[in-house]
Amino acid sequence: MLEVIDVHKRYGTVKANDGVAFTVQPGALHGLVGENGAGKSTIVGIVSGARRADAGRIRLDGVDLDMSGPRDGLAAGIGLLHQDPMVLGPMTVLENFLLGSHGHLSRAEGRRQLAATCDRLGFELPPDAVARTLTVGERQQLEMARLLAAGARVLILDEPTTAISADQRELLFAALRRLADEEGLSVVYVTHKLEELAELCHRVTVMRAGRVVGERDLPVSDAELVELMFGSSPELGEREAVTVGAPLLRLHGVGALDGSTTVADADLVVHAREVVGLAGMEGSGQRSLLRLAAGVLAAEAGTIELADAGADSDGLVDVTRESPRRRRAMGLEFLPADRLAEGLVPGLTVAEHADLAGAVPVRSGWRRFWRDDDAAVAVAERAIDTYRIKATPTSTPEQLSGGNQQRLLLSLVGDDVDVLLMEHPTRGLDVASAEWVWDLLTARADAGAGIVFSSSDLDELRRRADRILVCFAGRIIASLDAADADPDTLGHLIGGRE
Numbered sequence: 001m002l003e004v005i006d007v008h009k010r011y012g013t014v015k016a017n018d019g020v021a022f023t024v025q026p027g028a029l030h031g032l033v034g035e036n037g038a039g040k041s042t043i044v045g046i047v048s049g050a051r052r053a054d055a056g057r058i059r060l061d062g063v064d065l066d067m068s069g070p071r072d073g074l075a076a077g078i079g080l081l082h083q084d085p086m087v088l089g090p091m092t093v094l095e096n097f098l099l100g101s102h103g104h105l106s107r108a109e110g111r112r113q114l115a116a117t118c119d120r121l122g123f124e125l126p127p128d129a130v131a132r133t134l135t136v137g138e139r140q141q142l143e144m145a146r147l148l149a150a151g152a153r154v155l156i157l158d159e160p161t162t163a164i165s166a167d168q169r170e171l172l173f174a175a176l177r178r179l180a181d182e183e184g185l186s187v188v189y190v191t192h193k194l195e196e197l198a199e200l201c202h203r204v205t206v207m208r209a210g211r212v213v214g215e216r217d218l219p220v221s222d223a224e225l226v227e228l229m230f231g232s233s234p235e236l237g238e239r240e241a242v243t244v245g246a247p248l249l250r251l252h253g254v255g256a257l258d259g260s261t262t263v264a265d266a267d268l269v270v271h272a273r274e275v276v277g278l279a280g281m282e283g284s285g286q287r288s289l290l291r292l293a294a295g296v297l298a299a300e301a302g303t304i305e306l307a308d309a310g311a312d313s314d315g316l317v318d319v320t321r322e323s324p325r326r327r328r329a330m331g332l333e334f335l336p337a338d339r340l341a342e343g344l345v346p347g348l349t350v351a352e353h354a355d356l357a358g359a360v361p362v363r364s365g366w367r368r369f370w371r372d373d374d375a376a377v378a379v380a381e382r383a384i385d386t387y388r389i390k391a392t393p394t395s396t397p398e399q400l401s402g403g404n405q406q407r408l409l410l411s412l413v414g415d416d417v418d419v420l421l422m423e424h425p426t427r428g429l430d431v432a433s434a435e436w437v438w439d440l441l442t443a444r445a446d447a448g449a450g451i452v453f454s455s456s457d458l459d460e461l462r463r464r465a466d467r468i469l470v471c472f473a474g475r476i477i478a479s480l481d482a483a484d485a486d487p488d489t490l491g492h493l494i495g496g497r498e
C-alpha cells in the first residue's frame with residue numbers, strides 16, 4: 001500500500017502541494033485528476049523521488065521512504081513513467097533495457113529478462129532495434145518494461161496517452177489491468193481525459209490548488225468530477241455553421257520530405273472565418289503540413305500562397321520560397337505542440353517573451369537601443385491578467401504547468417494574425433482550460449481569421465472544426481464536413497481504411 005501523508009511543497013510563493021494526502025491500495029488502478037496547475041506532477045514527482053518535498057511522508061507497505069532521487073524511488077519499488085519516455089536513441093532496445101540494471105545483468109540474461117517482461121506485459125519489442133526507430137508508444141513500452149524489471153511495485157503514469165496511437169493505448173491499458181489484477185501492482189494514473197479514467201480506473205483522487213478536494217470510487221459522472229475539479233461546470237461549446245470568406249492560405253500540390261514522412265500532392269485551402277482540423281496518426285503528415293505552411297519546412301514541390309493586400313484577383317501571393325519570418329509579417333502564426341522545445345524559450349521570463357514577440361512598444365530616439373523593462377513588465381502583466389496565466393512577469397516557462405505554458409503561448413499571438421496554425425491546441429489542458437482556449441480561437445475565427453489545427457482527439461476535431469482533412473502516409477486522403485464526420489468513419493480513415 002502506498003501512503004502519501006501531508007505533503008507540502010512550495011515554489012516561491014506558490015503552494016504547489018499544500019498538505020496532499022491519499023492512499024493507493026495494492027492492485028488498485030488509481031486515477032489522479034485536477035485542473036492545470038493543481039499540483040499533480042509535483043506530487044507524483046515527490047512520490048517517485050524525482051522531487052523533494054518540504055514536509056510530509058511517503059510510505060510504502062508501512063515503511064517510510066527516504067528518497068533523494070528517482071533511483072531511490074525505483075529502488076524502493078516506485079517507478080515513474082514520463083510523458084516523454086527517457087530512452088537513449090542511438091542505443092538498441094536491449095542496451096536501453098540493460099541501463100536500468102546498472103551492470104548487474106549480462107547481455108544474455110538481459111535478453112531473457114526483456115523477453116520475459118515483454119511477455120508479462122503483452123508487448124513486442126525487438127531487442128536489437130535501434131531505439132531511435134521506435135514510435136513514442138514503443139519507447140514508452142520499453143521504459144515500462146525497464147521499470148518493472150527493476151522491481152517497481154507501484155507504477156505512476158503521467159498523461160501517458162498524449163502521443164501514442166489508439167492501438168498502443170489499448171495495449172497499455174490491457175497491460176496495466178493485468179499488472180493490477182494478477183500481480184497486485186498499484187497504478188497511479190494522472191490524466192485530463194475523463195473517458196480514460198472511466199475506462200481504466202477503480203478509484204480517483206481529485207486535486208485543486210495544491211490540495212486533495214475529493215476521492216471517489218468509480219464510476220462517477222463526468223459532471224460530478226468536473227464540479228469537484230473546478231468548483232463549477234464549464235459550459236461545453238459546439239461549433240456552429242459559418243459562412244466562410246475569401247481564401248487566406250492555399251497549398252497546392254505540395255510535396256516534401258520530413259524525416260520519415262513523405263508529404264505528396266497536398267492541397268489545402270483555408271478561408272476567412274474557417275476552422276480546418278487535421279486528423280491522422282502520428283507521422284501521417286499533419287505535422288509536416290503545418291510546418292510547410294509556416295515555412296519551417298521547405299516545400300520541394302507545389303506552391304504555397306498567402307493572402308496579401310497587394311495581390312492580384314484571388315488575393316493570394318506565392319510565398320513558397322518566403323521565410324517563416326516573412327510569412328509571420330504577412331499575418332501567419334504557428335504554435336507548435338512542443339511548447340517548451342519549440343514554442344517558448346526556457347530561461348527567458350514572461351516579460352522577455354512579450355518583448356521577443358514584438359508586443360512591447362519600441363521607444364523613440366536613442367532610447368530605442370535599450371530594452372524597456374518597465375514596458376515589458378506592464379505588457380506581461382496585462383497578458384497574465386487577460387489570459388489568466390498562473391505566473392508573474394519574472395516566471396520562466398519551465399516553472400509553469402503545461403496548461404499555463406499554452407496560455408502564455410497564446411498570449412503572444414498578435415491581434416492582427418489572419419492565419420493561425422496550431423498543433424494539438426489543447427494537449428495537456430484541463431477541460432475548463434480547453435474550453436477557454438477554444439472560446440478564444442472561435443472568437444478569432446468569427447472576427448475573420450482562418451485556423452488550421454491538428455489533433456489526435458476525434459471529439460475535438462468533430463466539435464471544433466468546420467472541415468476535417470484526414471492524413472494518411474503523407475497524403476490528405478479525405479475531406480469531411482465536421483458535422484457529418486462520425487467517429488467510426490473518422491477512425492477508419494485515420495487507420496488508412498476506406
Ligand SMILES: Nc1ncnc2c1ncn2[C@@H]1O[C@H](COP(=O)(O)OP(=O)(O)OP(=O)(O)O)[C@@H](O)[C@H]1O
Nearest residue numbers: 011016036037038039040041042399400401402403
Ligand atoms: N520548478 C518549478 N518552479 C516554480 N513553480 C513550479 C515548478 N514546478 C511547478 N510549479 C508550480 O506549481 C504549481 C503546480 O504545478 P504542477 O505542474 O504540479 O501542476 P499539474 O497539476 O501537474 O498541472 P498540469 O495539469 O498543467 O500539468 C503550478 O502553479 C506551477 O506553476
